[in-house]
Amino acid sequence: MKSNYWEEIMKKLLIFTTISVAAFAAACGSSTDDHSGHDHGNTANTNAAPAGPLTLTNAEVPQRIKDMMAARGEQDAAAPQVRITAPVDGSTVESSTVRVQLVVGGDLKGYKPGMDPETKMGNHIHVILDNQPYEAYYNIDQEFELRNVPDGEHTLRVFASRPWHESYKNEEAFDVVKFTVKNGGANLDLPATANNGQQMSNANANT
Structure with a gap:
């Protein structure tokens, strides 16, 4: 039971x-x-063409920048020429320390790299190693070095800049070279730097 x-x-x-x-x-x-149907609907809406053409507008230049431009005279109409004389394009450097030399010329209209000691601003050259963090180079008469650069091919780019970091757009204001470091002995656990200590790369082990 x-x-x-x-x-x-x-x-x-x-x-x-x-x-x-x-x-x-x-x-x-x-x-x-x-x-699923709801998602498909969202996808269709997301991929749909805009209702009308996009309109781009130019933003107003900040008044502070306008004042600085006015105080600079003709400098903003300059056409600076920047050339890298060292390292030479295509050269091989057998050291992790690479000396950088630049020449600035052209139609300068008073343009000259240099930092105002009071404002800590001024015309300068942007120095960029391998698309990594840049260094603002203010006094091209002073020594400039890249240190702890790892072995391999590297690209060095430079261009003329205004005090507020706006670049000059004329073709000669920019220069680029490629060079190779061989048997340099860089510490791959540390980043490349400029001789003033400014970091010029992320940790070499990650590049």
């Missing part, structure tokens, strides 16, 4: 479980279908 009783109970539990699982599966299927 007890055996039949428990068999009946087990049958009812099995039927209840089967019905519950089926109902849950149906609900999930319906939810998935609805969600």
Whole structure:
């Protein structure tokens, strides 16, 4: 008698479980279908063409920059020429320290790199090694070195800049060379730097 009783109970539990699982599966299927349809709708809306043409506008030059431009006379109309004389393009340097030399010429109209001791601003040359953090080079008559440069090919870029870091856009205001460091012995756990300590790269191990 007890055996039949428990068999009946087990049958009812099995039927209840089967019905519950089926109902849950149906609900999930319906939810998935609805969600999928909703996502497709969002995708279609996201990829839809804009309602009209995009309009670009020129932002107003900040008044502080206008004042600085006025105080500089004709310098903003200058066409500086910047040339890298060292390292020579295509050269090999057998040291992790690379000496950098620049020559600035052209139609300068008073443009000359240099930092104002009071404002800590001034015309300068941006020096960039391998698209890494740049150094603002203010006095091209002073020695400039790249230190702890790892072995391999490197790209050095320079361009003339205004005190507020806006570059000159004439073609000659920019120069680039490629050079190779061989057996330099750089510490790959440390970044490359300028001789003033300014970081010129992320950690060499990650470059």
